[in-house]
Amino acid sequence: xxxxxxxxxxxxxxxxxxxxxxxxxxxxxxxxxxxxxxxxxxxxxxxxxxxxxxxxxxxxxxxxxxxxxxxxxxxxxxxxxxxxxxxxxxxxxxxxxxxxxxxxxxxxxxxxxxxxxxxxxxxxxxxxxxxxxxxxxxxxxxxxxxxxxxxxxxxxxxxxxxxxxxxxxxxxxxxxxxxxxxxxxxxxxxxxxxxxxxxxxxxxxxxxxxxxxxxxxxxxxxxxxxxxxxxxxxxxxxxxxxxxxxxxxxxxxxxxxxxxxxxxxxxxxxxxxxxxxxxxxxxxxxxxxxxxxxxxxxxxxxxxxxxxxxxxxxxxxxxxxxxxxxxxxxxxxxxxxxxxxxxxxxxxxxxxxxxxxxxxxxxxxxxxxxxxxxxxxxxxxxxxxx
Numbered sequence: 001x002x003x004x005x006x007x008x009x010x011x012x013x014x015x016x017x018x019x020x021x022x023x024x025x026x027x028x029x030x031x032x033x034x035x036x037x038x039x040x041x042x043x044x045x046x047x048x049x050x051x052x053x054x055x056x057x058x059x060x061x062x063x064x065x066x067x068x069x070x071x072x073x074x075x076x077x078x079x080x081x082x083x084x085x086x087x088x089x090x091x092x093x094x095x096x097x098x099x100x101x102x103x104x105x106x107x108x109x110x111x112x113x114x115x116x117x118x119x120x121x122x123x124x125x126x127x128x129x130x131x132x133x134x135x136x137x138x139x140x141x142x143x144x145x146x147x148x149x150x151x152x153x154x155x156x157x158x159x160x161x162x163x164x165x166x167x168x169x170x171x172x173x174x175x176x177x178x179x180x181x182x183x184x185x186x187x188x189x190x191x192x193x194x195x196x197x198x199x200x201x202x203x204x205x206x207x208x209x210x211x212x213x214x215x216x217x218x219x220x221x222x223x224x225x226x227x228x229x230x231x232x233x234x235x236x237x238x239x240x241x242x243x244x245x246x247x248x249x250x251x252x253x254x255x256x257x258x259x260x261x262x263x264x265x266x267x268x269x270x271x272x273x274x275x276x277x278x279x280x281x282x283x284x285x286x287x288x289x290x291x292x293x294x295x296x297x298x299x300x301x302x303x304x305x306x307x308x309x310x311x312x313x314x315x316x317x318x319x320x321x322x323x324x325x326x327x328x329x330x331x332x333x334x335x336x337x338x339x340x341x342x343x344x345x346x347x348x349x350x351x352x353x354x355x356x357x358x359x360x361x362x363x364x365x366x367x368x369x370x371x372x373x374x375x376x377x378x379x380x381x382x383x384x385x386x
Contacts, residue, residue: 019062053127061108094177117147206231212285222249274314290328312346
């Protein structure tokens, strides 16, 4: 096995439990996608074994501090069995959840979501995808209730985006979460129709918005809108630039037996909608602000790191006095501290006051590592506008 030498600081980082590797961890390295290397420190002491594979988090990840360990079927089976047993002990108020969450559950490069009896694998590096057949095979031995497997490739230049792998093909699956139903699709591009990591936030909104008006921006399939409507919201407004959002959001209301009479749907740029709402003097009791980390339309380019403060200012203008804003981001390049600073800057610019009512991070099934801040990427802050 090829040796790779890492810095003293990197060796300490690994020993503290951080498995992610970036270029600066190495004294020097001959990178090759999928290469397994033995990591040694500056004193020529063995530290760990790692798999090299490029993803947005770095260029590889440690898989064992045992020099004799290999990426064998038994390794993957033991890994998945331990994670499966641990996740079964969690109380999750949904028929869909994150079973395996990358490096935080033992090995980076892939995740597994369960939608009732359907498993959806997401592969983030070519390096780990080379082991896909072995991993899926042992997974089916461990998770015997699994009926179908789908997979999605999320690295650059994939051979395909999404496909059915084995079992019984399922075109549409209705999941249930905290008393709300959602239509999901296992083989419709990279997404399934629901973001599982926002489960607790949807439950909170459902509980708090009875008799209130709710604006859901960047609404995607309208999950927040539907949760609010089931919770008794007087009216919901969903805004998304994608034309499919109308069809997909209507479907979510339909599967819950909800009338569209009190729901408004707009296909338009969210910034343009804010201008429209301000001109029409519209105000909302709740505003959900959960944009993608990065987006480009014909009119503008948006990134959370650069533009969230501006976005929040627009939202404040149309939030009723003593109303609430669900300020949310999954941008891993924005820390919690940075996000709070963005929020504070927006209110100070407008000379408005606010209080933080509640904070949500990733739910328990989305395992995180304390040593790796970006593993807990979700930051949701419920703001009361004073």
